[in-house]
Amino acid sequence: MEQEGQWVQAALGGDQRAFAHLVDAYKGPVYNVCYRMLGNPADAEDAAQETFIRIYTRLGLYDPQLKLSSWVLSVASHYCIDRLRRQHIKWLSLDDLPFGHQVEDREDLPEDLLLQDERRAQVQSLLQSLPAEYRMVIALRYWQDLSYEEIARAVGTTESAVKSRLHRAREMLAQQAIDRRMPIAQPEQAACHRKRVMTDVVF
Amino acid sequence: MSCSRWSEWMSLRLDGLLARDQEEALLAHLAACQACQQQWEAMSWASSLLTSEPVVKPPADFTAKVERRLRQRELLRGRLMGSLKVCVGSVSIWGSAAAIALVLLTTLWTPSLRAVTLHVGFPLLANSVSMLSIVTRAGIAGARALCTTSTALLLFGYICLALALVASWTRVVALCRGKLSTRPE
Numbered sequence A: 001m002e003q004e005g006q007w008v009q010a011a012l013g014g015d016q017r018a019f020a021h022l023v024d025a026y027k028g029p030v031y032n033v034c035y036r037m038l039g040n041p042a043d044a045e046d047a048a049q050e051t052f053i054r055i056y057t058r059l060g061l062y063d064p065q066l067k068l069s070s071w072v073l074s075v076a077s078h079y080c081i082d083r084l085r086r087q088h089i090k091w092l093s094l095d096d097l098p099f100g101h102q103v104e105d106r107e108d109l110p111e112d113l114l115l116q117d118e119r120r121a122q123v124q125s126l127l128q129s130l131p132a133e134y135r136m137v138i139a140l141r142y143w144q145d146l147s148y149e150e151i152a153r154a155v156g157t158t159e160s161a162v163k164s165r166l167h168r169a170r171e172m173l174a175q176q177a178i179d180r181r182m183p184i185a186q187p188e189q190a191a192c193h194r195k196r197v198m199t200d201v202v203f
Numbered sequence B: 001m002s003c004s005r006w007s008e009w010m011s012l013r014l015d016g017l018l019a020r021d022q023e024e025a026l027l028a029h030l031a032a033c034q035a036c037q038q039q040w041e042a043m044s045w046a047s048s049l050l051t052s053e054p055v056v057k058p059p060a061d062f063t064a065k066v067e068r069r070l071r072q073r074e075l076l077r078g079r080l081m082g083s084l085k086v087c088v089g090s091v092s093i094w095g096s097a098a099a100i101a102l103v104l105l106t107t108l109w110t111p112s113l114r115a116v117t118l119h120v121g122f123p124l125l126a127n128s129v130s131m132l133s134i135v136t137r138a139g140i141a142g143a144r145a146l147c148t149t150s151t152a153l154l155l156f157g158y159i160c161l162a163l164a165l166v167a168s169w170t171r172v173v174a175l176c177r178g179k180l181s182t183r184p185e
């Protein structure tokens, strides 16, 4: 933590090497949040880099009383939401772009990698069905493992708002899973049984 | 308690934020309510899907790319500041030239001031020399900041114009002086 403080001070004085240490320390969380928010690696990388440029130019506004990680994530979250808003205006008519571009030549991939790919695509498409503000709290809760309080600080809202956003987001995800007939273990099996019983009755 | 309220508790349960007795109450409701049971299954399935998805890593050259971007920004900012200096510089040069010309014209126009002009003329000439040095200094600073042919040409043009202005103005002063001295008493 003290080391971080020194890096911040040095970066404020224009030391780009010190700032590079900060980038190394936070590139993981920032890139991950951008990836979950924007849905693809190329946009995520660009957004994460822009986030760090913003961090560099606004380092003077950082209040050392706060945890640096919360501040960094709040810059990332605001940048992603802004960017999505701009994209939304630009691509309003192309809103339903398919995820087809992720289908590549996959034949030579080992099976568990294929499964991983499939799961990732499933996760990303579920996330994209959420409004940006909800997606953000989900990303911070699941991949950054932040508490409600920390999420509230990062997105600039109250704890009770975080609680209700998480709840609404999970309801939506559940509904999507049901609508898309995703393999939710028990109900599928139960449905299967019911069908068999019904056919028994009919015939 | 309504089913939507129970659904809030489901979300809290996924974050481990329900007290023991609340959890038991929720489980009892799930056992009795088909709709909530189905929702709970879907919700916990989606939640475990997200949990099983690992954190993604940025590309290996990420930090180097950020540094490159930062350097580009600083360079661009330096250039912008350079051209701003040139603009401000040229505006102030033209402004002072115009002011001097105005003062000169009005003084030459008024006969009583003409004599004074002659005594002030020489100090003004000295001023023009210092102005010239300002022009060259701004020119050099701008050229260093920009280092492009087009702006160098532009600066050269400005300097020539300023020189021409100063030269013509000294000529006017000299002419007036000649006329004054040859005028019969």
Ligand SMILES: [Zn+2]
Pocket (backbone or CB within 6 Å): B002, B003, B006, B029, B033, B034, B035, B036, B037
């Ligand atoms: Zn219920």
